[in-house]
Amino acid sequence: MxxxxxxxxxxxxxxxxxxxxxxxxxxxxxxxxxADSAYLASSEPADAMPVGEAREKAGDGEELTLVGLIGGSADPFVDGLAAFTIVDPNVPYCADDEGCPTPWDYCCTQDQVKDNIATVKVVDESGAPVSKTARDLLGVNELATVVVHGIAKRDDQGNLTVEASDVFVRSSK
Structure with a gap:
């Protein structure tokens, strides 16, 4: 036995x-x-701007709502944290017929990703990152379209991170 x-x-x-x-x-x-409904918005926030526009307009500390697709690299999720990267929906990802096994890495259009990518970090009410993977917390996968609402954070290189309090996951069509 x-x-x-x-x-x-x-x-x-x-x-x-x-x-x-x-x-x-x-x-x-x-x-x-x-998924954890504490961080999932039940309805899509209005006036979401695409990632590329947010990278141009959003200042550090500003409240914003943006839309994007989970991706930008072969592994857009951060292990152990509810954090991931999103890419502007206007940037095309690799099509199935191009033979790309990971279309969410945007290998066919990588030159467009640099100015159209943002990091999303889901935070709790105290502003601390949630220590559960976004896959588990939000029930999402690569290329899911999300609308996030939160506070913009900029670094010295101009990279955009959104400390999100709410995430709306669009249903796939």
Whole structure:
């Protein structure tokens, strides 16, 4: 009996450690049981600007609402935090017929991404980053369209980060 328990435990560990298996399983579980509604907006905020426009106009500390697609790199999610990058919806990602296994990395249009990308960091009411992956917290994957509302933060290089208090996930069509 003890041998069977050890084998079962090893099987579970192998499944979790396998090639992205834990992320898929966790993502499916979060979608099935619902994501954390404390950070999900129930309706889409009005007047969202695309990422590229926000990068041009938003100043440090300004409140803003922007829209984008999760992506910009092969792995747009930050491990252990509810943070990810989004790209302006006007920047095309690689089409299926281009043979790109990860269209969310925008490898076909990477030259356009630099001026059309922002980092989204979901924060709690005290402004601290939420320490749960965005996949689990929000039930999202790459290329999901999100509308985020929060405070703009700029660094010395002009990069834009949004400390988001609300995220609206558009349903895929």
């Amino acid at each position: 003890k041998r069977f328990q050890h084998l079962a435990l090893l099987g579970v560990v192998a499944l979790i450690a396998g090639c992205g298996g834990s992320e898929v399983a966790e993502n499916d579980a979060s979608q099935g049981s619902g």
